[in-house]
Amino acid sequence: MVADSKGKSDISFAGTFAASPFAACFAEICTIPLDTAKVRLQLQKSAVAGDGMALPKYKGMLGTVSTIAREEGLAALWKGIVPGLHRQRVYGGLRIWLYEPVKNLYVGSDFVGDVPLTKKILAALTTGAIGITVANPTDLVKVRLQAEGKLPAGVPRRYSGALNAYSTILRQEGVGALWTGIGPNIARNAIINAAELASYDQVKETILKVPGFTDNVVTHLFAGLGAGFFAVCIGSPVDVVKSRMMGDSTYKNTLDCFIKTLKNDVCLPFNFLFLS
Template identity: 85%
Template structure:
């Protein structure tokens, strides 16, 4: 189980996968407005107007949310929710469901006794993050494309009428391989963030449970989830910006080209664009996901043991 001091899970892989997928989808529904704000801020580039620099359209997390809601309606904040749920079912279920088996494998098998070293936790989370997003990349691509639709000028025709139309249109116009656009930075981003989330949640919870006054309860899960979100944003923000720009704009040739153009045109701070909404998103997402996961797994554990 994630955040357990042992390497072997106490419920089945199917139970862990289902619990993780459900919890990830619930967190996605609750926090996708913040994710939409984050994507818009990351895709926003410096605009030059005459001899001066035009004010950016989106400013800050709440300002971006308010601008989107005012100009495009409240429903625009949940653009991409369908592929987002597709993504969480696959990615969320696989990355957490595979974490314990792979962690056990890296520790030498199910006979391992004692606390799992942090390095093994990080290695296991890097592995599951890479495997899971390789499967789920098409859903991530469609989600970002739909979220980026609001950047189009008023009256401009929309590329996609919905998530299913987006999948088919991309395949028809760009080929099947286009569904894996941005797979390089996406693997880098998701394996790194997954390592930051799962390993830090695992480690923070394990540490807290050894301190006086802490038990396996909501307070411990809350603090562990906040820690997971903070580490994930600090470590993963640069690759997250590159991934969003590559998926939302076809002008970039590859990951390095996107990185260099972003650095040249927007400066190094561009890699932390949307940091506050990103932390608001990932921090709240991790808290909601892990709190839900812990409760759902209790139900699954009771069902499997009965």
């Protein structure tokens, strides 16, 4: 009951910023094989062969994981893990650290009671946009490394690793290139962050009103599952556009990428949702 009387966590903002990304980094290590498969599916385009459409190289999430492991080795599934961890440290830290103070800023210091869902969504949109604006270079490098498949013999890789990718992009494309895809990335992460944090907050709040439920691991698990599912469904189309802009320099801008994807690959914005 001491915690309730205080109403606030004893952990400082600096402590929250330092601690919050560790869980995100652990999740990144565990899930990056699926994320690599997701990026390959998102970057895969419909191809014409002969009189009809060529069969896609990657089919479904599990099929893509299997193909990458068979052709490139298991280690290929963890491509992009270094910039992925960079991203979680920066983006994960900022969005989680800022959520509570931004939410309190929107409702006011004298507010009492349950925070309205609209304020939770607004706070999550704000923190997601701020976090990814700072972390966009790490996301770009992660996608570029994940996009590299098995190359023909004698063809050198563009990047030897994460640090080489940062320096190569800076040297060859300029500082601004590190923020390629920033528009859809802000939209994607603001939407997903709002869906994750706001829906998690709301689902947990709703569950706690059900007799028999308390603020324990089970409640957090149900809230997390609901938030994750909702966030993926909402953010999927924007995520495809973001990955394509970062992995393919042929698109002029966000609108151009969206229109071409919708026109040529109408089924792809949601194809990574299927497991086989």
